[in-house]
Amino acid sequence: MQILKEKIKQKAKTLGFDVVGFTKPHVDEDTKKKFKEFLENNCHGEMNWLERHFEKKIDPKIIWDEVQTVMVLGLNYGPKANPLLKNNFKEIANASVYANNKDYHDVIFKKLNLMQKWLINELKIKSKLFVDTSPILEKYFAKKADIGWQGKHTNLVSKEFGSWLFLAEIFLPIKLNLNNNSIDNCGNCRKCLDICPTGALIDEYKIDARRCISYLTIEYKGPFPQKIRKKIGNKIYGCDDCLSVCPWNKFSTPTNNKDFLSSKNEKELSFFLGFSEKKFKKFFKDSPIKRIGWVSFMRNIIIASGNSEEKSLIKYLKKLSKNDNPIIRGSCIWSLNQLMKEKEKKIFEYMKRKEKNKYVLYELDMTNKFF
Ligand code: SF4
Known part of the structure; x- marks a missing residue:
């Protein structure tokens, strides 16, 4: 044996x-x-x-x-x-x-x-x-x-x-x-x-x-x-x-x-912020990252962007904040709140008027609270 x-x-x-x-x-x-x-x-x-x-x-x-x-x-x-x-x-x-x-x-x-x-x-x-x-x-x-x-x-x-x-x-x-x-x-x-x-x-x-x-x-x-x-x-x-x-x-x-x-897969956050679902699937086809799907991946990229102190990412986040998926919109709101100057945050009032989703409205309400 x-x-x-x-x-x-x-x-x-x-x-x-x-x-x-x-x-x-x-x-x-x-x-x-x-x-x-x-x-x-x-x-x-x-x-x-x-x-x-x-x-x-x-x-x-x-x-x-x-x-x-x-x-x-x-x-x-x-x-x-x-x-x-x-x-x-x-x-x-x-x-x-x-x-x-x-x-x-x-x-x-x-x-x-x-x-x-x-x-x-x-x-x-x-x-x-x-x-x-x-x-x-x-x-x-x-x-x-x-x-x-x-x-x-x-x-x-x-x-x-x-x-x-x-x-x-x-x-x-x-x-x-x-x-x-x-x-x-x-x-x-x-x-x-x-x-x-x-x-x-x-x-x-x-x-x-x-x-x-x-x-x-x-x-x-x-x-x-x-x-x-x-x-x-x-x-x-x-x-x-x-x-x-x-x-x-x-x-x-x-x-x-x-x-x-x-x-x-090691890239700057800005590289991924422009990813469509199709591009995500193609780029990660051989990677374990494909398993989490595009929505979770974008949520992660968006939150990391909010932590980046990189003002240049605001334009990508604004674009993504119009996405159909509430998790993506909600995550963008938090990250924009981290990166934008106070006077720029008027955008949240405008978003509130248009938003119907309860979770996203919650994120908007939280923009004036500190964590
Ligand atoms: S306590 Fe944690 S860091 Fe320390 S030897 Fe064990 S596994 Fe490693």
């Missing part, structure tokens, strides 16, 4: 995976309890699928009753420079590191498919493949498979790759010799909790997604809570602050995977 395990591991490495581990398809009672509490406290916000898939999450056998081993695979996407530096460039549309390149789901799935073919052809072993595509507690299994540990920010930390590993899983219907002993190396550090702009890390190892910029800019479809908008800064898709500050990143190395090297 040890030889078989090594053979499978070596094949995964030749396909480009940087780290591979194996564990049992079993979720411990403490993890189940904490996940239940997370849901009961509504810390998952509007991610209702987490509730719907609770049973599957805590028992991989519901997903595939033949599974005997969970193989966890990690791919390094380490950036060249610390992403925290990007927070200083207010005119830049600051997307999470993982979203600046090709969609990792597509890149990894190709590798997993090759792995699956090899398993069946060479070893006659069936398998099931997952890359963020099914209800699997992937960080938990990565920890159990000795890929790293779940840091106080709840994400995976690796001694070798820091915060920068994409994860995937392969379910195998065979038992392998396992010797798991993952250790938590956070010690007294609290850097990730201290840096979180919105206080989403409510305690060590506890997150409230409703305050998390990643959740708000990617999963959440409504208007951003007023009190959080300024804290979002220039972030337009996800947030890497808690990952970037982790001291373990000093051992990480930048990825050399060509699919994750470019930063084609």
Whole structure:
């Protein structure tokens, strides 16, 4: 079994995976309890699928009753420079590191498919493949498979790759010799909790997604809570602050995977403010950003523009404030209010007379309140 395990591991490495581990398809009672509490406290916000898939999450056998081993695979996407530096460039549309390149789901799935073919052809072993595509507690299994540990920010930390590993899983219907002993190396550090702009890390190892910029800019479809908008800064898709500050990143190395090297999506906010839905779909066709759709993307760009202190963006926002979508109109009103001089704000009176939508009228009413 040890030889078989090594053979499978070596094949995964030749396909480009940087780290591979194996564990049992079993979720411990403490993890189940904490996940239940997370849901009961509504810390998952509007991610209702987490509730719907609770049973599957805590028992991989519901997903595939033949599974005997969970193989966890990690791919390094380490950036060249610390992403925290990007927070200083207010005119830049600051997307999470993982979203600046090709969609990792597509890149990894190709590798997993090759792995699956090899398993069946060479070893006659069936398998099931997952890359963020099914209800699997992937960080938990990565920890159990000795890929790293779940840091106080709840994400995976690796001694070798820091915060920068994409994860995937392969379910195998065979038992392998396992010797798991993952250790938590956070010690007294609290850097990730201290840096979180919105206080989403409510305690060590506890997150409230409703305050998390990643959740708000990617999963959440409504208007951003007023009190959080300024804290979002220039972030337009996800947030890497808690990952970037982790001291373990000093051992990480930048990825050399060509699919994750470019930063084609890194542009100024003005570049995106003129995007139509058609242009959005074309520009982001290979990027994970396409998943949030044009309205959420424009909402994010508009709010970041309001935080930019860039008066030159006012003309774009005025144009967008006439858009049919109330989320876009409402976001523009907030951002115009941040950028315009007092005497220019008479425009809000004119908008009020024409506006019918209750939410947009609320945004207009809020223009003379301070946050
Ligand atoms: S920043 Fe510190 S506390 Fe947070 S995950 Fe890294 S080591 Fe752990």
